[in-house]
């Protein structure tokens with residue numbers, strides 16, 4: 001299961017759970033009861049929710065941050081320099097080996113673009129912004145050989161939807 | 177948790193009521209037009225209506241800018257209506273803001289249609305000045321100038337709120353209830369509406385200052401291209417402005433929930449210390465979490481990214497745990513009969529809480545790496561705006577159309593249908609994000625178009641029901657104005 005699928009399932013499950021709570025409140029609203037006990041319960045749920053989010057959720061959020069793309073690995077064996085232009089990509093090399101880290105050094109010659117790498121099945125696997133005056137370093141390991149596409153993921157004007165390039169990922173070079 | 181005294185809000189003595197009605201009527205009409213522009217974009221992406229990409233991006237710019245503008249206009253009307261029962265406000269400010277808003281709208285419409293400007297509502301530097309001939313510099317300048325005029329209007333409006341709150345409560349800190357929260361005082365406890373208004377005033381003022389700054393810088397750059405801006409600084413200012421400003425609109429709208437649910441259920445919404453703490457937390461957090469929009473800008477310092485991720489998560493506490501649960505508690509076994517207004521308010525709390533979920537998920541860097549600038553993002557914000565903010569505004573429109581009588585009337589079927597079509601519509605954006613469909617693409621690949629097609633059908637339903645709600649208000653507008 002890829003990250004997208006996990007995200008969508010998690011979100012939809014939480015939204016459905018929330019919907020169930022709302023439906024219950026809606027269904028029981030016609031029963032007139034004293035507010036005090038209802039409110040007491042709500043305060044208890046609130047306290048529980050608060051501590052749950054602090055003690056369980058917060059550590060998870062912090063723990064998830066350890067996996068971030070910002071600390072570029074030292075000297076990746078393969079480097080590709082990427083420049084975005086209105087409206088095409090310039091890659092100084094478009095063939096890489098699978099299984100070996102590739103460092104993309106991404107910048108732009110004009111406006112902001114978004115360097116998004118899509119696999120052969122059309123799934124977004126990694127991205128970084130292409131910004132004038134800055135070089136963003138994105139390290140990615142292509143697991144499967146094949147033809148990947150680069151799509152633009154930052155709105156850059158009239159032909160934003162047609163800024164497409166290809167990267168061919170070959171077998172070999174891999175020792176695991 | 178000791179409950180502090182509840183300041184019961186008197187029956188409304190709304191100053192500037194005519195303006196409130198005018199704001200809401202304008203909101204309703206512009207909303208419908210912008211929704212039609214949105215439908216057009218969806219039909220274009222679906223492959224059902226051929227649209228020149230240049231026109232698509234102009235529509236996208238008008239839809240984004242227009243929707244954010246009327247979210248603020250409608251939110252401002254709701255907040256003003258309820259706040260003016262607690263705080264004495266000068267209604268001429270409503271008129272000034274309205275006038276500037278209209279001037280800005282005309283400028284933007286001229287810039288975007290005859291002028292062909294298509295730089296999106298985020299006008300990300302240096303795109304306005306760098307279109308490769310798609311639009312002339314004057315159009316970019318006119319659009320940005322229009323935004324600036326609208327921003328100045330809202331800034332004046334915010335300052336009037338701040339003045340009123342300070343005059344009545346003795347300071348913005350007291351408006352947030354800090355004397356109660358930290359000083360243990362039980363006097364002058366601000367009612368929920370005042371607390372929300374204080375937060376809105378603070379964050380919107382800061383957002384508008386940042387926005388005005390980057391607009392002026394961009395205008396200077398348009399006039400003198402040699403004067404360049406640091407693109408990362410511009411991006412930070414723009415997202416700080418955009419994120420904070422659009423978020424503030426729902427904090428404006430939520431006062432409808434605070435004010436109307438107690439009247440409907442005859443149960444008070446108390447200002448407790450937890451409530452005050454939640455709003456103070458929101459005030460700070462909404463200001464510092466904007467880097468979650470910059471998680472794919474690796475040039476940003478890593479600590480800013482950590483704040484963007486972790487605090488976006490924390491920021492959901494106050495909303496989910498305090499306001500959402502508060503609304504559910506007040507309704508639970510309250511003995512009410514559901515009608516259009518109460519159901520719209522219930523939907524609004526659901527839409528807000530549920531709409532936060534995909535946002536928090538996407539603010540996680542591992543997720544953001546494969547979801548940022550996909551349809552997941554419009555999925556999140558259409559969720560909380562279409563199903564959170566809009567139902568709050570519709571509820572207030574219908575409340576006013578009913579002469580502020582909160583006794584249940586009629587059926588709530590239209591609200592439920594709106595919810596269903598709305599859910600269908602926003603789910604298609606979210607599923608598009610799951611399928612890696614990029615956002616802001618004028619043309620879609622055939623394998624993506626099934627989601628666009630379903631979304632188009634759902635959008636027609638949303639628009640039909642919006643027409644019903646807006647019409648219910650508009651037919652009563654002359655009478656409300658006559659009654660004064």
Ligand code: HEM
Nearest residue numbers: 211214215217218240243247296297561615616617635638
């Ligand atoms: C029937 C209702 C609506 C429809 C059909 C609609 C449709 C759309 C579409 C197709 C897009 C462009 C998506 C993309 O490819 O990136 C969009 C963007 C947007 N919409 Fe809506 N929308 C609706 C309601 C709303 C509402 C109620 C709001 C706010 C109150 C809103 C605010 C926005 C904003 C801010 C954008 C971003 C524009 C940009 O990316 O520059 N929309 N909408």
Ligand SMILES: [Cu+2]
Nearest residue numbers: 152154156160
């Ligand atoms: Cu682009």
Ligand SMILES: [Cu+2]
Nearest residue numbers: 419466468469
């Ligand atoms: Cu945001």
